[in-house]
Amino acid sequence: MHDKTLAELAAALAKREVSSVELTTHFLGRIERLDPQLNSFVTVTAEQALAAAADADARIVRGEAGPLTGVPMAQKDIFCTDGVKTSCGSKMLDNFVAPYDATVVERFKAAGLPMLGKTNMDEFAMGSSNETSFYGPVKNPWDTTRVPGGSSGGSAAAVAARLAPAATGTDTGGSIRQPAALCNLTGLKPTYGRVSRWGMIAFASSLDQGGPMAQNAADCALLLNVMAGFDPKDSTSIERPDEDFTAHLNQPLKGLKIGLPKEFFGAGMDAGVAKAVDEAIAQYRALGAETVEVSLPNSGLSVPAYYVVAPAECSSNLARFDGVRYGYRCEKPKDLMDLYTRSRGEGFGAEVKRRIMIGTYALSAGYFDAYYLKAQQIRRLIADDFKRAFEQVDVILGPTSPTTAFRLGEKTDDPVTMYLSDIYTIAVNLAGLPGMSLPAGFADGLPVGMQLIGNYFDEARLLNVAHQYQLATDWHRRMPGGFE
Amino acid sequence: MSLSNEDVRKIAHLARLAVREEDIEGYAHSLSDILAFVEQMSQVDTEGVLPMAHPQDAAQRLRADVVGETNQRERHQAIAPAVEAGLYLVPKVIE
Numbered sequence: 115m116h117d118k119t120l121a122e123l124a125a126a127l128a129k130r131e132v133s134s135v136e137l138t139t140h141f142l143g144r145i146e147r148l149d150p151q152l153n154s155f156v157t158v159t160a161e162q163a164l165a166a167a168a169d170a171d172a173r174i175v176r177g178e179a180g181p182l183t184g185v186p187m188a189q190k191d192i193f194c195t196d197g198v199k200t201s202c203g204s205k206m207l208d209n210f211v212a213p214y215d216a217t218v219v220e221r222f223k224a225a226g227l228p229m230l231g232k233t234n235m236d237e238f239a240m241g242s243s244n245e246t247s248f249y250g251p252v253k254n255p256w257d258t259t260r261v262p263g264g265s266s267g268g269s270a271a272a273v274a275a276r277l278a279p280a281a282t283g284t285d286t287g288g289s290i291r292q293p294a295a296l297c298n299l300t301g302l303k304p305t306y307g308r309v310s311r312w313g314m315i316a317f318a319s320s321l322d323q324g325g326p327m328a329q330n331a332a333d334c335a336l337l338l339n340v341m342a343g344f345d346p347k348d349s350t351s352i353e354r355p356d357e358d359f360t361a362h363l364n365q366p367l368k369g370l371k372i373g374l375p376k377e378f379f380g381a382g383m384d385a386g387v388a389k390a391v392d393e394a395i396a397q398y399r400a401l402g403a404e405t406v407e408v409s410l411p412n413s414g415l416s417v418p419a420y421y422v423v424a425p426a427e428c429s430s431n432l433a434r435f436d437g438v439r440y441g442y443r444c445e446k447p448k449d450l451m452d453l454y455t456r457s458r459g460e461g462f463g464a465e466v467k468r469r470i471m472i473g474t475y476a477l478s479a480g481y482f483d484a485y486y487l488k489a490q491q492i493r494r495l496i497a498d499d500f501k502r503a504f505e506q507v508d509v510i511l512g513p514t515s516p517t518t519a520f521r522l523g524e525k526t527d528d529p530v531t532m533y534l535s536d537i538y539t540i541a542v543n544l545a546g547l548p549g550m551s552l553p554a555g556f557a558d559g560l561p562v563g564m565q566l567i568g569n570y571f572d573e574a575r576l577l578n579v580a581h582q583y584q585l586a587t588d589w590h591r592r593m594p595g596g597f598e
Numbered sequence: 599m600s601l602s603n604e605d606v607r608k609i610a611h612l613a614r615l616a617v618r619e620e621d622i623e624g625y626a627h628s629l630s631d632i633l634a635f636v637e638q639m640s641q642v643d644t645e646g647v648l649p650m651a652h653p654q655d656a657a658q659r660l661r662a663d664v665v666g667e668t669n670q671r672e673r674h675q676a677i678a679p680a681v682e683a684g685l686y687l688v689p690k691v692i693e
Contacts, residue, residue, distance in 0.1 A: 213680040306654070307653070320652055332691060350652070353659075422636055422639070439686055440678055448690050452689060457611075459617060471606070471629055472633070474609050490649035491648075491650075492639055492642060494649065494650035495644070495647060570653075
């Protein structure tokens with residue numbers, strides 16, 4: 115059953131070929147048996163999952179099922195889950211049992227999807243390899259000596275190894291798309307404001323966005339139908355009428371204009387990645403799309419600008435972790451200052467501390483204009499580049515990440531090298547656009563992802579463009595050896 | 599921009615982070631590397647460019663001033679490190 119897509123599992127449930135309890139038991143068994151190799155889960159919620167599955171079965175019998183009722187899934191451990199530990203990959207929240215559900219979690223509960231557990235991640239979503247987690251690194255199921263990408267590395271590894279049919283991720287600078295690329299999955303970062311951030315532990319509030327990770331685009335569309343929608347509890351949630359993201363999946367691509375940004379095809383990309391992406395472009399031409407060269411002249415400054423904006427927002431957001439109301443508190447604080455500084459110093463890992471300090475510095479008196487204001491101006495230039503490109507084309511295509519999965523430990527000593535792993539994804543977050551990654555082939559046995567970028571609120575078109583490619587190719591169906 | 603050990607101590611204090619003395623040097627290096635990398639921003643002229651704080655340039659939404667949430671003090675304090683009589687406990691701040 116585990117090789118089936120979400121849509122296929124939902125169909126099997128609707129036809130009563132399998133029950134939700136059977137499916138959930140099957141996936142829980144796989145997690146128990148196979149996850150020790152991967153470390154993709156922080157918490158497995160077997161008991162709650164089986165109870166939710168029994169409820170889902172009853173709902174199916176009553177004829178009250180929704181499109182995904184009864185299909186189990188996993189939640190990234192950044193989403194608050196009522197009564198279940200929500201660690202965000204940090205020692206700071208190792209003892210934190212959330213007192214409420216994130217809106218995303220609430221929506222999946224209401225739709226009847228049992229939660230298998232909470233997936234491992236880079237600490238506070240700060241990382242591109244899942245090596246900054248307090249719970250240890252996650253391994254890539256395609257090669258367990260390599261990283262799955264990050265920060266949604268646990269979600270990516272779990273779905274790639276078919277320990278869960280789908281999972282949620284969050285993407286601040288590429289944290290859904292880059293791990294999806296490195297693990298041969300399809301992942302979508304929606305337009306900023308599409309998916310509620312309520313109960314999603316904040317890293318950089320003007321960039322963070324939750325989204326689905328699954329085997330293919332059709333499954334992502336079904337998941338986004340559950341996740342997306344206006345939420346009055348999130349002050350940046352966009353008020354728009356609900357949309358059916360599956361509605362345009364079957365539209366042919368004839369006449370589609372695909373922009374190829376010349377800045378995304380230069381030096382720095384591995385030859386194997388370049389080859390796979392070139393073949394994907396040829397496939398799109400065969401499907402009737404037209405390709406046009408476009409330019410995003412300021413995209414080269416996206417990583418530097420991001421490493422001011424994101425740390426600045428993180429230093430402010432993470433000020434809430436002070437050892438007073440919840441989370442880690444140091445032993446025997448001698449005074450209030452000692453309580454604050456030691457709880458934070460002992461509770462946060464090195465990369466989180468680095469980013470808090472960069473942000474603190476960039477926002478401090480005398481440096482604000484040179485760093486934060488400058489970065490926000492560059493952000494405007496980057497968004498304007500995309501605006502001009504979308505006057506010419508419908509979607510933009512390029513690589514997701516410059517390399518395939520790298521080895522564990524390869525980039526941990528050099529933060530800047532690690533940051534460049536997100537060189538093609540970060541501009542999309544700065545502009546607030548939707549972007550997705552989908553399997554485009556393999557290089558030396560490791561998955562290569564291609565990225566599709568859409569105009570604001572154009573997720574349905576992105577999903578259509580990805581789905582049509584997946585009807586013509588089978589890269590997304592390939593499974594890692596040893597996890598059959 | 600290169601940061602000294604003293605700069606790191608000052609920033610760590612502003613951020614309320616206790617950093618072990620033996621780690622200061624390492625942070626001075628890595629933070630300096632990051633700032634040197636970020637320095638590339640100065641290559642582009644941004645004179646007169648309006649800073650972008652929000653992807654859709656949306657304004658903060660307002661809501662009617664009516665009661666929504668109910669008080670859940672016990673529930674929220676159940677996960678606190680130290681609580682007494684409905685209050686969060688911290689070390690003494692006034693002698």
